[in-house]
Amino acid sequence: MALNNKSEKFLKALLVTILSLAFWIGLWAFAAWRVGVPFILPTPASVFLDFFSLFKTSELYLTLLKSMASLAAGFAAGVLFGVLFAVPSALSKLFDSLVSPVFTVIRATPVASFIIIAWVLLNNRVLPGFICLLMTAPIVWRSVSEGIKSLDRSLYEVTKVYRFGFWKTIRLYLFPMLSPFLSSGLSTALGLAWKATIATEILVHTPDSLGYMIWDAKAWNPDTSLLFAWTLVVIFVSILLDALIVFAFGKKRTGIRKERRGDRG
16 A cells, blocks of 8 residues: 555656646747747757757767766865865864854855856866865855764764774764755755856866857857757756765665664564
C-alpha cells in the first residue's frame, strides 16, 4: 500500500509538472506569435529544434566539459575553504567576528564587480573557477558553521560511551547531523556558482565554454533561437546539478539512533 501511495504521489507530481510546463510553453508560443519577430522572441518549436540539434554536435560536449571543469574546480575549492573557516568560526566567537565581515562583503558584492576586478589579475581561462570559489565559500561557511553550532551534544556523549572511532563518529554522528545544513548550503551554493561561472565566461569570453557559445550566438547569429537553445542547456545542467545534491543528501539518515537500536537487538 505504501508503494502505491508513493507511486500515486509521483504520478500526481509528474502530471502537475507536465501541465505547468505546457501552460508556460503555450504562453511563450502565443507571445511569439503575437510579436511575430523571431529576432526578438523565437518560437518554442525553433528553440527546441536548435536545442536537440546541439546534442548531435561535438561542440556541445566540449564546451560543457570546459565549463563543468571550471565549476568543479571552483566549487570544490569553495567548499574546502568554507569548511576550513566554518569549523573555527563555530567554535570561536573571536574568529567568527574576524571572518564574518569578509564573507559578508563577498556575498554583498555584485558578481560583475568581482569579475571585472579579478580580470585585471587573472587569465580569462581560470577566472570562471575563481569566481565560482568566491560565490561558494561564504554560503558553505555559513551553513556548516550554523550546523556545527546546532549539534546535539548528548549524542556526542553517546559516541564517547560506545567508544566510536574518528571515522565512525563522522559517519554516524557528524554527517547525519550536518546533512540538512550541507544539503541546503550546497544546493544554494552550486546553483549560484553555476550561474556565476556562465556569467563570467560570457563577460570575459572564455574560449571553448558554454558562456562563450551564448555570447557567440547573440553576437553573430541574427536568429535568437540558438541563443535560447544554449541558455536551455545551462538551465538543464543546473536542474541536473540540483538533483544530484538532493540525491546525495535527500535520504533521511538515522545515524547513531539506528546504531543503538541495532546494539539493543
